[in-house]
Amino acid sequence: MIYLSKVEIRVSTIEDGALFKRVLLQPGVLEYFPMYDLREVEDAVRIWEIFCRKGASLTAVKDNIPCGIAFLNLQGYKKLTHQCLITIALDEAFRNQGIGTKLLEKLIFISKDSFNLEMIHLEVYETNPARRLYQRLGFTEFGMHPNFIKEDGRYINKIFMQLSL
């Protein structure tokens, strides 16, 4: 695990939007997101900027290369502000090295420490291998949205998972 010492997790800057966009457009990545093409990805990056400006996004950097992003989709309504949805995207060349775990662990930390959240949750497609990572970090399932994704006549279910803080 020596390589992990070279991984730094820092608060994202607006410039990291380019990283988010690049990762989303890597082959196969959009299979795990609702976006379909460049236009939809750019729309998602614009929404990310809102949370980034609130300090709610983290960037993983390995050997000075930004390689992953995780953020809190902070809620706007007062009665919902104790919880939020989270999103994570990791460069495919940097997977299976513990970076996703480190990124999420730090996100969980700032959820409690900086944003006073009591619960975070996520939405993951049934086919996404990242489900194992979320389970390992303590996320539990609370439902399934049937046939949430429809692509080329193929349907994929969406699983809801949450973590009480």
Added chain:
Amino acid sequence: MLHWFPPSNAQELENFIKVWMSFSRYSASLTSVYEKTPIGIGTLFLMPYRKVAHQCMFQIVVDPDFQRKGVGSSLIKNLKHLAKTQFRQEYIYAEIFDENPLTVLLNQQGFKEFARQEKYVKEKDSYFPRILMGCDLLE
């Protein structure tokens, strides 16, 4: 009434209504009228992304003076029809806060619960669940 909806105050309500009514632009909103007075409204929150555009959430609200008279049932029935015929929706669902009387109506109309998230809503240090109920329009 606001217990069942995301807003807690006037400012939040304004924003909520703005988003809700923006869907009337796409003719995705229906109004119930009784003797020329609008008494209920139901809206499909159509999804902007292509891969998820075959299904959507909806919201309804009925004037308290006209509740328990079939207005909600009629709105849901008409929303299902609108979703299927005009927008080629295959599945519609509702996000319900707490144990809302709406769950009974939805059960009657073939909706099934597919997720229940405890403590999703927090009001004055009390917690309430959100319940997601969906209906397959292809069946």
